[in-house]
Amino acid sequence: MIKEARNKLNNVFGYEDFRPLQEDVISQVLNNEDALVIMPTGGGKSLCYQIPALLFDGLTIVVSPLISLMKDQVEQLRQYDIPAIYLNSSLTPDEYEENVAKLKRGEVKMLYLAPETLLMDSTRELLSNQQVDLFTIDEAHCISEWGHDFRPDYRQLTEVRKDFPGATCLALTATATPRVRQDIKEILKLGDSETFLASFDRDNLFLKVADKEDPVEQTLDFLYTRKKQSGIIYCFSRKQVEELYVELKKEGHSVKPYHAGLSKKLRARNQELFIRDDISIIVATIAFGMGIDKPNVRFVMHYDMPKNIESYYQQIGRAGRDGLRSDCLMLYSRSDKQKIQYFINQKEGKEKEVAEKHLKDLMNFLEHDECRRVPLMNYFGETYERDECGMCDNCLSLDAEVEDLTVHAQKFLSCIARTDQAHDAYYIADILRGSSKDKIVEKGHDELSTYNIGNEWAKEQWILLGRMLVKQGYLTQQENHGVLHLTEQAKAVLNGKENVFGALDRSDTVVGDEAIER
Numbered sequence: 001m002i003k004e005a006r007n008k009l010n011n012v013f014g015y016e017d018f019r020p021l022q023e024d025v026i027s028q029v030l031n032n033e034d035a036l037v038i039m040p041t042g043g044g045k046s047l048c049y050q051i052p053a054l055l056f057d058g059l060t061i062v063v064s065p066l067i068s069l070m071k072d073q074v075e076q077l078r079q080y081d082i083p084a085i086y087l088n089s090s091l092t093p094d095e096y097e098e099n100v101a102k103l104k105r106g107e108v109k110m111l112y113l114a115p116e117t118l119l120m121d122s123t124r125e126l127l128s129n130q131q132v133d134l135f136t137i138d139e140a141h142c143i144s145e146w147g148h149d150f151r152p153d154y155r156q157l158t159e160v161r162k163d164f165p166g167a168t169c170l171a172l173t174a175t176a177t178p179r180v181r182q183d184i185k186e187i188l189k190l191g192d193s194e195t196f197l198a199s200f201d202r203d204n205l206f207l208k209v210a211d212k213e214d215p216v217e218q219t220l221d222f223l224y225t226r227k228k229q230s231g232i233i234y235c236f237s238r239k240q241v242e243e244l245y246v247e248l249k250k251e252g253h254s255v256k257p258y259h260a261g262l263s264k265k266l267r268a269r270n271q272e273l274f275i276r277d278d279i280s281i282i283v284a285t286i287a288f289g290m291g292i293d294k295p296n297v298r299f300v301m302h303y304d305m306p307k308n309i310e311s312y313y314q315q316i317g318r319a320g321r322d323g324l325r326s327d328c329l330m331l332y333s334r335s336d337k338q339k340i341q342y343f344i345n346q347k348e349g350k351e352k353e354v355a356e357k358h359l360k361d362l363m364n365f366l367e368h369d370e371c372r373r374v375p376l377m378n379y380f381g382e383t384y385e386r387d388e389c390g391m392c393d394n395c396l397s398l399d400a401e402v403e404d405l406t407v408h409a410q411k412f413l414s415c416i417a418r419t420d421q422a423h424d425a426y427y428i429a430d431i432l433r434g435s436s437k438d439k440i441v442e443k444g445h446d447e448l449s450t451y452n453i454g455n456e457w458a459k460e461q462w463i464l465l466g467r468m469l470v471k472q473g474y475l476t477q478q479e480n481h482g483v484l485h486l487t488e489q490a491k492a493v494l495n496g497k498e499n500v501f502g503a504l505d506r507s508d509t510v511v512g513d514e515a516i517e518r
C-alpha cells in the first residue's frame with residue numbers, strides 16, 4: 001500500500017520524497033488506524049489525508065474551520081485532477097446544490113466541510129448514503145477549551161463521528177500543548193491510537209525579543225539592515241497597521257498594508273504583490289498569512305506583542321520556509337501586556353482562565369534569560385536537548401564576552417555632553433556614525449569633534465551601548481523621549497578615572513555600512 005502512496009506522491013503531486021512523518025502517518029491511515037498528527041505549519045499535513053483519499057474506495061471528509069483555506073485546497077486538488085468539493089456558507093445556493101448533486105452521483109473523492117455545515121441534519125442525511133472511509137479533522141485544537149481557538153461546534157464532532165463507524169479518524173493540528181493533545185484524544189475518543197509529533201524546532205529562525213522603546217525607530221533600524229528583504233510586520237490593530245504603513249512609506253520602504261478593514265479586492269491585491277515580490281514588506285494584523293506559502297520570507301516582526309505563544313509561533317513560522325536564516329523580532333512592552341490583560345478581564349470563567357494561562361506562558365518565554373528555544377519547545381511538550389541554540393538573542397549575549405568598553409563609552413558620553421544632553425541614543429549614534437541627516441546638519445552637529453568617529457560600530461551597537469550605560473548608572477533616561485543625561489559617575493569615565501565593562505549583544509549587528517544608513 002505504501003508503495004502506491006509513494007507512487008501518488010511522485011506522479012500526482014510531483015514530489016520526490018516524503019517529509020518527516022508523512023510516510024508513517026499515511027501507512028497508519030491506510031491500515032485503518034486512527035491517528036493524531038501534530039506538525040508545525042508548513043510541515044505538510046495535507047498530504048497525510050490527500051494521499052490516502054486517493055487510495056481509499058470511498059469518500060474522505062475533511063472538517064476545517066477555515067473557509068478560505070478550503071477553497072485554496074480544493075482549487076489546488078482540481079489542478080491535480082482530484083475530484084474535490086467543499087460545502088460551506090460561502091457558496092451560493094446554486095453552487096451548493098451543484099456540489100450536493102455531484103456527491104449524490106458519486107463523483108467526489110474529497111469533501112471539505114465547515115463544522116457547522118457538517119452538523120446540519122440535511123448534511124448528515126446526505127452523508128448517511130455515502131461510504132465514508134476517512135474522517136479528517138483539521139485544526140483539531142479547536143476542540144479544546146485549552147487551545148487558542150476553541151470552537152464549540154467542534155465538540156459535537158464526537159457525535160457526528162458515530163455516523164461513520166467504518167471510517168478511520170485522522171485529527172491534525174499545528175499547535176497543541178500536551179494538555180490540548182490530551183483533550184483532542186479524549187473528546188474524539190481516539191483511545192490509545194498513535195500520536196505523531198513532528199519537531200517544532202525551526203533552527204533557521206533567529207529569535208529575538210526587544211523592549212519596545214521607540215517602536216517606529218526600532219522598526220526602521222531593523223529594516224535598514226534588511227534592505228529589499230521580504231518580510232511581514234504584525235501589529236495589534238488596524239489603526240496601528242495604517243500608522244506604521246504611513247511611517248514606512250514615508251521612509252521610502254516598499255510596503256503595503258493588510259487588515260480586515262480593507263476591501264476584499266485590495267487585500268487580495270496587496271497579498272499578491274507581496275507573494276510575487278513586487279513589494280518587500282507587508283504590515284498586517286493577524287488577518288494576514290493564513291495559507292500563505294512564500295518560501296523567501298526573511299523576517300517576521302511583531303510590532304506589538306502577540307496574544308499567546310501559539311499565535312507567535314504560527315506567525316514566525318511563515319519566515320524561512322526555504323530553510324535559510326530568517327529573523328524574528330518581537331517588540332515587547334508592559335503596556336502591550338496590559339492591553340492583552342484588559343481583553344482578558346472582559347472574559348469570564350473558563351475562557352478567562354485559559355487566556356490567563358496563555359499570557360503567563362508567553363510572559364515566561366519573554367522573560368526567560370537563557371536560550372529561548374528551551375521555554376518555546378517546552379511549551380509544545382518537547383524537551384530541547386541542547387542548552388544553547390546559538391540562534392536566539394539570549395544565546396548570543398550569553399556568548400558575548402565581558403570586555404573593556406571604556407573608549408566607546410567615552411565617545412558616546414562626550415557626544416552627549418557636546419550636544420547639551422538633549423538627545424536620545426539614536427541621535428547620538430547618528431552623530432558618531434557621521435550621518436548627514438537634516439537635523440544633524442541644521443544643528444551644526446556635523447562639526448563636532450565627536451562627529452563621524454564611531455564607524456567601527458553599527459548604529460544598533462551604539463544604541464545598545466547607550467542602554468547598557470543607563471543600566472550601569474552612567475546615564476539617566478527621560479521616560480518618554482529617551483533623552484539621555486550624564487550622571488556624576490559618567491564624569492569619572494570622561495576623566496579617565498573609571499573604566500566601563502560590559503557584554504554587548506551582537507546578534508543583529510553583522511551588517512555593512514551602506515545597509516545601516518538610510
Ligand code: ADP
Binds near residue numbers: 015019047
Ligand atoms: P501544513 O498544512 O502542515 O501547514 P501543507 O500541507 O500546506 O502544510 O504543506 C506545506 C507546503 O509543503 C505545501 O506547499 C506542500 O505542497 C509542500 N509539501 C508537502 N509535502 C511535501 C513533500 N513531501 N515534498 C515537497 N513538498 C511538500
Ligand code: ZN
Binds near residue numbers: 371373388390395
Ligand atoms: Zn538560544
